[in-house]
Amino acid sequence: MDEAFLNMDVREMERWLREEDESRLEALWRAADDTRRENVGDEVHLRGLVEISSFCIRRCAYCGLRAEHRNLQRYRMSSDEILACAREARAYGYGTTVLQSGEDYGITREWLADVVREIKAQTALAVTLSLGERPDEDLTAWREAGADRYLLRFETSDRELYDRIHPPTDRQGLSDRIAMLKRLKQLGYEAGSGVMVGIPGQSYTCLAQDIALFRELDLDMIGVGPFIAHPDTPLGRSELPSAPQGEQTPNTELMTYKVLALTRLSCPEANIPSTTALATLNLAQGRELGLQRGANIVMPNLTPVQYRALYEIYPAKACIQESAGDCHACMKARIRKIGRVPGTGPGGRKHLNASAAH
Ligand code: SAH
Secondary structure, eight states: OOGGGSSOOHHHHHHHHTOOOHHHHHHHHHHHHHHHHHHHOSEEEEEEEEEEEOOOOOOOTTOTTOTTOTTSOOOBOOHHHHHHHHHHHHHTTOSEEEEEESSOTTSOHHHHHHHHHHHHHHHOOEEEEEOOSOOHHHHHHHHHHTOOEEEOOOBOSOHHHHHHHSOOOSSSSSOOHHHHHHHHHHTTOEEEEEEEESOTTOBHHHHHHHHHHHHHTTOSEEEEEEOOOOTTSTTTTTOSOOOOTTTBOOOOHHHHHHHHHHHHHHSTTOBOBOOHHHHHHOTTTHHHHHHHTTOOEEOOBOSOHHHHTTOOSSTTOTTTTOOHHHHHHHHHHHHHHTTOEEOOSOOOOOOOSGGGOO
């Protein structure tokens, strides 16, 4: 591959983020797609997403689930409902289920440990958790119960911007998601993280540094999607400052593809989803283009339809009305249409370079 794509530093990545020339971008897409094929192959793994609770104690400036969004009707699924979704995931042939929620302490350590044990006993699926910042005792108990992976986006590597959009709670002091990611790895979880693209206040340099941090943390999974304004949040009401003109990253589809491609080139072995936020910007093609520019994972939504619209992290989320069955059929068709194959098995992180294994 062209030298220009190997071992890029932050300055070179920033240059790519600012690149507008279509033929040069074509070369970037091709390099990312080649790297994806050589390292993780043509399989697209499906992760069945279950949004288990919309309760949240946080006040994140970007997210519609924030505690201060009082008009939102909240729900928490029962363990029976969650187990039914996990069985559905297995019936569709998925290797993994992802349980995601707001930061909800109504989800107790013991209750969730039981749910994880039960999923493992009934389905043998890989279990990924994405439940926000939880104390060490919770993470330990869930790992012991059999949870395999944990997703926690650091959202931005710029500490000042992070504190602005992710204020501390009374329960925990200043939040440190990077420390928690390192801890998750120590506990034996596969660790996933990621950022939003185009957060007001995010500069090009800071976005390039985000990608460098993905590599430094040696993440197993990396999710990137565009920031989508939610009108009932401070960022959606433009209450927080943008970066200076010429510095602010746009929250566009194109910028998201650039970040996806650079992420694949920086972290060749990582599992990288083509996200729902991307599909929300381009329903017809977003998922496919994501898969052709670095991604190798999709996350079909298994959340029961009556809860879908209530899990409103941003408005007009793609596929909100679709049943799990429709979502499943649609994803598989999209994968095949672009000449790829639905993955089998749990689809965990592959360590191709033995010296990098840990
Ligand atoms: N409570 C969990 C899960 C949050 S939802 C947690 O905090 O980790 C998962 C991801 O959705 C977040 O990490 C964030 O990156 C993304 N998200 C939230 N609000 C968004 C918005 N308005 N636009 C785009 N992505 C958003």
